[in-house]
């Protein structure tokens with residue numbers, strides 16, 4: 171096997187600042203868009219981030235059509251509905267306003283409306299065919315309203331494939347928004363639990379990007395176009411991920427305790443973008459791979475602050491519940507990097523031995539999870555030991571991320587990791 175020798179750094183351009191949502195009309199006009207599909211979810215449809223966006227597009231003479239049916243946890247069905255809307259609407263640009271789900275829905279709508287194909291064509295292997303996107307898409311500008319997914323910087327769209335009860339996605343550089351409008355005014359009214367889950371999602375993105383299999387230990391691609399967006403940890407993504415870990419660890423608890431703390435909230439939102447650049451290039455690994463069945467197989471858990479109409483383990487919660495066990499497991503692959511991550515989270519690592527690296531990092535994560543009110547393990551969101559085999563089954567096909575585990579992981583290992591994640595403290 172020939173090993174990879176190159177890595178690249180791809181990201182959206184970012185505009186950050188209180189009030190920059192008002193500039194989105196100019197941003198779309200600059201891209202030459204005249205008729206734009208604005209994608210959001212029903213809970214946001216009449217809220218300020220959306221009304222300001224529509225108004226801003228209107229001021230620049232752009233015909234804006236609102237699509238407010240993005241699902242909070244998108245499925246193949248909800249993607250297909252948005253794709254249909256996009257195909258019928260004949261749009262030359264897209265604006266997504268919302269969390270990762272709205273942004274991911276807009277990416278899918280843009281992709282299939284631009285290059286119509288059977289739905290499984292671009293879906294990641296082995297679930298779909300994983301074919302590369304044929305060319306550039308129409309301009310998509312993303313306006314995140316949660317501080318967590320970093321989806322405004324990535325070429326990844328995640329959805330729940332209902333038949334398999336598991337999350338999978340579409341990943342290609344061409345899906346990446348051309349611009350992220352990162353406006354702290356848009357996260358002021360975020361319910362606490364949503365702020366906690368999205369904040370811990372971005373923290374885990376950064377931790378995973380930093381500890382992922384290094385890019386030069388991955389097989390080389392057959393040709394440059396096959397180089398994955400998730401390349402493994404590398405010197406550039408590490409810079410963004412490290413800084414994100416520091417900023418979130420220092421500020422997230424402050425945001426949860428006092429959402430009116432503009433400075434802390436702004437920094438967490440900025441950190442989400444940093445983490446997005448980190449994992450969008452470095453990739454993530456087991457906490458994300460294991461999270462997909464945890465979200466996909468939910469029975470009746472309904473977290474506070476989320477829409478009460480359907481059971482849901484929010485993405486960030488599903489990810490972070492697995493994180494302590496994973497980092498105890500992966501630390502032996504690179505103890506120095508795991509200790510470094512713990513240090514960035516505020517842990518004193520003087521005199522720490524390499525054998526303790528996993529435990530120290532796990533402790534740091536547990537500490538922040540407890541402070542922001544996460545449930546105590548998978549058992550607190552409805553899973554028991556009898557569910558573990560199914561959870562493993564749902565994780566194994568997540569090659570895109572599990573392949574980046576810094577330590578090879580077997581089905582037996584995954585089983586133990588899920589068992590260790592049932593109760594955390």
Ligand SMILES: [Zn+2]
Nearest residue numbers: 371375485489
């Ligand atoms: Zn995530």
